Amino acid sequence: MPLLCSLLLVFLLPVAARAQGAASPEWSAVEAETLRHFQALVRLDTSDPPGREQEAVDYLRGVLEADGIPVQTYVLESGRPNLVARLTGRGPGRPLLLMAHTDVVNVDPARWSHPPFGAVREGGYVYGRGTLDDKDNLASALMVMLLLKRLNVPLARDVILLAEAGEEGTTRVGIQFMTEQHFPAIDAEYCLAEGGRVERRDGQARFAAVQTLEKIPRAVEVTARGVAGHASVPLQSNAVVRLGTALARIADWQPPIQLNETTGTYFRRLAQIASPEAARRYADVLDPAKVQAVEQEFRATEPAHAAILHATASPTMVDAGYRLNVIPSEAKASIDLRLLPDDDPAAILESLRAAIADPAVSVDWAPRDVRPGGTSRLDTRAFEAIEAAVRRHYDVPTLPTMSTGATDMAYLRARGVQCYGIGPGIDVEDGPLGFGAHSDQERILEGELHRFVRFTWDVVTQLVVTP
Ligand SMILES: [Zn+2]
Known part of the structure; x- marks a missing residue:
């Protein structure tokens, strides 16, 4: 940590602590209320599609207005409002935005052992769609707004809550709008x-x-062309075969490897907490002479780590032929391409073409909702506040991450907002067992929900008490 930051932290901590001490929430009462709002929100079926955010927004409005927090809604499509609540600060700082989405992905109720919108408590968990994505953040942001207002915390900047619609696939009614x-x-x-x-x-x-930070999704279409003919006579120009070869070459493609501030810091800090064997791999990532070899290792054993070192291309859909005995003249595949934020898209497409190396195969951009790029710095007060609160509440280091998937923060980052993705404690064992976000046993640890509220409260108060 640079000296200036350390000094700043030493100076700021007592200020924030004093302010929090003067207005400390009654945590046991907060926990009861958190759980009540959280369960109420999970019980509202806001499945998207079709997107039924209205009920959630009505609920939030009722709760916020009861405490005297003014609420505004913004609607592009009827029944799918976005809610904005603002606590006005008097200081010179620019606002702090707390964002969470009210919609959830669909459910197949037959697959759920707990009712998907039941918010059933069992064994220290709450089960239901949205418990991890994103009604945890929603309930936490709601509680922080209520507490700031009730405790009359002097604000050096505005605090805004955005409960957005359409995050799960219809961003045009939500963050885009x-x-x-x-x-x-x-x-x-x-x-x-x-x-x-x-x-x-x-x-x-x-x-x-x-x-x-997050990667930037693009779509590529690969089209192989050849001579059509009777399938009884195999042709070397068979478009289906050519496409197959092209796809195999995409799998072996070696895009340029590049680290950025986030991924470099991520691997450096991960090495510090990993087992010696794993730490060796993560340290090798930072060594230009070794990164190529460790990337090959990652492809087989840690694909998520390979995917943050470079652009990736996953073939996902294939379209060719119309009857058994006809060799078609054309075969197409759709490729889900994910660029690094610093990649030059044209250069990456050229690199993919060079890897396929077949003049009978064309490689072109295909339409896709292009999310804007943008980055959040690590040298901000917000990131410092997050790191400090992580230490205080979890006693672990903070690893900045670059997501391979896209989130709504991309739209805000593109407008210059420094965005940080946070979340509650989750057991790493839970995902493979089928309890993760979007699964049909989605669940959250109750204790971690409450700890997350306290953590968020600390981060927010740190940022709003002094500008
Ligand atoms: Zn989400």
Whole structure:
């Protein structure tokens, strides 16, 4: 940590602590209320599609207005409102935005052993769709707003809550609509949203993953062309075969490897908490002479780590032929391409073409909702506040992460908002067992929900008490 930052932290901590001491929440009462709002929100079926955010927004409005917090809604499509609540600060700081989405992905109720919208408590967990994505962040942001208001915390900047619609696949009614048409309502210096977690193993927190960056999704279409003919005479120009070869070459493609501030810091800090054998691999990533070899290792054993070192291409759909005895003249495949934020898209496409190396195969961009790029710095007060609160509440290091998937924070980052993805403690063992986000046993540890509220409260108060 640079000296200036250390000094700043030493200076700021007592200020924030004093302010919190003067207005400390009654945590046992807060926990009861958190659980009540959380369960109420999970019980509202806001499945998207079709997107039924109205009920959630009505609920939030009722709760916020009962405490005297004014609420505004912004609607592009009827029944799918976005809610904005603002606590006005008197200091010179630019606002802090707390963002969470009200919609959830669909469920197949037959696959659920607990009712998906039951918010059933069992064995220390709450089960239901949205418990991890994103009604945890929603309930936590709601509680922080209520507490700031009730405790009359003096604000050096505005605090805004955005409960957005359409995150799960219809961003045009949600974040796109808000950033394109109502940006002044949510414009902020910092934003906290979903996209992070505290990873637990054997019930112990290991590190906090805080999303500061994400890859940029694009679509590519690969088309192989050849001579059509009777299938009884195999042809070397068979478009299906050519496409197959092209896809195999995509699998072997070696895109340029590049680290950025986030991924470099991530591997450096991960090496510090990993087993000696794993630490060797993570240290090798930082060594230009060794990164190529470790990337090959990652492809087989840690594909998520390979995927943050370079652009990736996954063939996902194939379309060719129309009857058994006809060799078709054309075969197509769709490729899900994910660029690094610093990649030059044209150069990456050229690199993919060079890897396929077949003049009978064309490689072109295909339409896709292009999310804007953008980055969040690590040298901000917000990131420092997050790291300090992670230490205080979980006693683990913070790892900045670059997500391979896309989130709504991309739209805000593109407008210059420094966004950080945070989240509650999650057992790493839970995902493979089928309890993760989007699964049909989605669940959250109750204790971690409450700890997440306290953590978020600390981060927010740290940022709003002094500008
Ligand atoms: Zn989500």
